[in-house]
Amino acid sequence: MSTEKKPAYGGQAVVEGVMFGGRNHYVTAVRRTDQSIEFFHLPRKANPVLSKIKKIPFLRGIVAILEASANGTKHLNFSADRYETDPKDDEKAASEKKESRLTMVLGVAAAGVLSFLFGKFIFTLIPVFLAESTRFIFKTDLAQVLVEGAFKLILLLAYIYFISLTPLIKRVFQYHGAEHKVINCYENGLPLTVENVQKQSRLHYRCGSSFILFTVIVGVFVYMAVPTDPLWARVLNRIALIPAVLGISFEVLQLTNALRNVPVLKMLGIPGLWLQLLTTKEPDDRQAEVAIESFQELLRMQKETRDTEEQIV
Template sequence: MAENLKLPSYGGQALIEGVLMRGRYAVAAAIRTPQGQIEVVSEPLKGIYLSRLTAIPFLRGLVILWDALDLGMRYLSLSANLQAEKESEKIEGATWAATIFVSLALAVGLFFLFPALVGKGLQSLLGLTGWATNLFEGLIRLFVVIGYIWGIGRIPDIQRVFGYHGAEHKTINAFEASAELTPSSVDRYPLEHPRCGTSFILTLVVLSVVLFSLLGDLPWVGVIASRILLIPILAMLAYEYIRWAADHRNHPLVAWLIRPNLWLQQLTTRPPSPDMLEVSITAFKAMLELENQLALERNPRYQVSAPPSDAAVGAHRSQ
């Protein structure tokens, strides 16, 4: 594998009946349509994704946060609309923007404000110290996150998304091991990966206990404001930890530290079927092909890492 193609440049995300793969210069998604074909959409990364922010520690965590909101939600919308049988069933424009806003508001309310308010309520009832209140808040937040993931994981449609999540992990693990990218080969690799978004969430929750404890005992208004305003700070810290842990995962101490992150991924991944692996591999190959092309345009001495020779399946279009 070429030195300039080593991870952590490559990552992914499960979509509805599809997988999104992201590189340093390019992104590609493969989605299986209701007719059984695999449609591939790829595009070069632009703007903030190529800015100096991506190389600045901590600030690059904000790019990743924006990445989840921009690219992730946009391709999630695309995958959902490809499954719609009627034009009226598609969610676009203002409707999709409202959906995103409501979803984010509910996430902030459920995972940040609700635990904080419950913790503050317990402080009033039991006379807890500020430190104990923040500890209880962190434990409540952890239980809410795990309970939410466990609950949605029982929904059949979400179970399929988790299957594609597992396919994404297996594909990246296989690529890191320089293995052949075929369903039978990729299927031998682990479902877990240390850079997973699930690991990011758990790390963020743990760090929230530490950061919010440093704030001490705050009034109700201060609690609410701090839980919202400090989300970007937590995202930056969590990203740097995840990145560091992934780079040093072979060290015995780091391997022990990331075990909880890998355990939690058992709730957000499912063993993928061969057709799911086919979709994930197709997305990765499409991303890597465009990645090589764009990298060569920027640096003619760039050492290309070519995908396997078998062609991607289905229709393809570039944006």
């Protein structure tokens, strides 16, 4: 097996498919209703300003999260649209789309970022009011912060559990498991076959699910630095500290991934892996096949880009 360090690829489960992202491209593979696999390609355009910010610890995480939300929503939109459309009606559906592709992509990206921010606000503020309602029992700032963190964790786990009971989300979680299995297979240097992929763990240290849990844990420590009374000040500082919590949580995620092969220290990432037991499910062979096709298409495009760059040079 080669000792050369492999590039870190990320991915996301979508409706009946998987998206993978590399240095220059994003690729989504979706299983259509006629059982064929269709690809969606999106170039990864470099922004000089964002590229510089991504090199700054704590700030880079905020940019990466917002970027992932925008791009992920585009691929989710594609997968839902293509899965619901009968392949026989593709030509008709294409002719009915009057909106320009650029306008559509920008609109979907903006919606993705706004949805993420709205969700973050909701899951940040509801626990504040729930904890405040217990102040007659838990009176100190420390007790309030701990109770707030407990409510936030309960809300998170309950939300994930109940949405996982729906057939659609259950299948998305299966594709999430397939995505992790493919990445683990690739990082372990094994050929990307369905048999090899299915032998891999459906958990991964770099998963966004782990990041979500870390925001709860990190938030507890960050909020200890500010008072919980009066309520209006508590609400304002929770909103103001969202970027700090996101930035620190991203660094914690990166750290746990870097330490995943170090004895004892690898335990730091265990809580995130536990949450993935809820957000991932074991995929079937056909779902694993879609994930493999998506990743191999990304690798092909990455190689094609490198070859083109070498010819230009």
